[in-house]
Amino acid sequence: METSFQVIVVGGGFAGVAAVKELGRKGVKVLLIDQHNYHQFQPLLYQVATAQIGVSEVTRTFRGLFQRYRSATVLTAKVASVDVAAHTVTTDQGDTFHADILVLAAGAEANYFNTPGAQENAYPLYSVTDAVRLGNAMVHTLDAAQRDSGGGGVHIVVVGGGPTGVETAGAIAENFKYVIPKYFSPELAANSSVHLVDMVPSVLTPFSDKSKAYATKRLQEAGVVLKMGSGVTDVRQDGVTFADGTSLPAQIIVWAGGLKAGAVVAASGLEQGRGGRIDVNPDLTAPGAPGVYVLGDAANMTDAHGVKLPQLGSCAQQAGKWAARNIHADLTGGTRAPFAYVDKGYMAMIGRGAAVAELGPKRIQMQGPLAFLAWLGVHVVLLSGNRQRISALVSWADDYLTHSRSHVVLGNPD
Ligand SMILES: Cc1cc2nc3c(=O)[nH]c(=O)nc-3n(C[C@H](O)[C@H](O)[C@H](O)COP(=O)(O)OP(=O)(O)OC[C@H]3O[C@@H](n4cnc5c(N)ncnc54)[C@H](O)[C@@H]3O)c2cc1C
Incomplete structure (x- = not known):
């Protein structure tokens, strides 16, 4: 498998999937790395736990999702570390991949606030x-x-x-x-x-x-x-x-x-804000790390008026699409635009x-x-x-x- 791409997206949740689709539409050579081979629809997990619907109703394989995008590649692997200066991503199997632009969209995990037990x-x-x-x-x-x-x-x-x-x-x-x-x-x-x-x-x-x-x-x-x-x-x-x-x-x-940013972001060395998330710039890039975007539940994102956005599927999805357009601008000499969230x-x-x-x-x-x-x-x-x-x-x-x-x-x- 190739080890160098224009873009690597870590995490195929709402944000990562939207980003890869938009990059795929534009023919950008993108690698999605997720620990699973499927996208999971978090809002209905409680219905899976209570047996109202089945697992296959809230999941879809990435290869199925991206089959029409020839420039998109999928790798099922757990990311162990990212080097935001060198633009590399290393999996827990020791494989390292490089890209011009990194997108960290690895979501969140439970925040137990140090509650004993x-x-x-x-x-x-x-x-x-x-x-x-x-x-x-x-x-x-x-x-x-x-x-x-x-x-x-x-x-x-x-x-x-x-x-x-x-x-x-x-x-x-x-x-x-x-x-x-x-x-x-x-x-x-x-x-x-x-x-x-x-x-x-x-x-x-x-x-x-x-x-x-x-x-x-x-x-x-x-x-x-x-x-x-x-x-x-x-x-x-x-x-x-x-x-x-x-x-x-x-x-x-x-x-x-409660939630906090997932381990990948926590270990990236990027400065963490509330909930361990990265306080991203209005255009969704990470401060002090050129060519790195952080999206969705891994980021503290703001709307066009500087208002903080909640950790919601619609915010993550819109951010993924928006970031892809900014990335395309980066790659083609265009200008990035600040994220204009449509509040639903x-x-x-x-x-x-x-x-x-x-x-x-x-x-x-x-x-x-x-x-x-x-x-x-x-x-x-x-x-x-x-x-x-x-x-x-x-x-x-x-x-x-x-x-x-x-x-x-x-x-x-x-
Ligand atoms: C139970 C529940 C109910 C919700 N209900 C709603 C709702 O009704 N409406 C709404 O708008 N929002 C809802 N949300 C919030 C919404 O689901 C999240 O805001 C959204 O999923 C965030 O998208 P994301 O792409 O940032 O991250 P995620 O969807 O969490 O995706 C992160 C991806 O990164 C991958 N990943 C993580 N770590 C690694 C690693 N080390 N290596 C490789 N891959 C990795 C994961 O496998 C996952 O695929 C709910 C969330 C939960 C948990």
């Missing part, structure tokens, strides 16, 4: 592997609880009341309400619980008060017990302790408590017929069934691949009408 005992939810691990843990714990004639139920604590925590807790509560009685037993479901906990006073911090109130009400109606306003200080195999001295027993603790707003799913959405820069608010439909529409469009879209739609319809889970096989985690 969290890394060892909690389940993060940032990859397909994480989702399969969590799903298997839930199935095995339910199996064990059913075997136990004690019937103590399964107790789950979700740490972090942001969109990921809300969606995960809502989906688990729905399983306890509709699925576990059917596939296990009504008694097991009745004795089980899901808590959503956070140190901040309310769920969905970035959303409006109206959306927060709606989400709180719907979560509670679905059976989620909320404990807000006290941080988790200790995570054990059998539960969590809070700063206010109280504790909750749990067999499973899900960590949706936020949304979060709570459960059956219940979601919140705040759309566009004006934050047009929707709650309830309309937001639920908007959420479905946006996620179908964002999913990569028509097969994946159709299959997800069939799974959602089946779930909505029958609560069937029998077609979803989780497989075993890595």
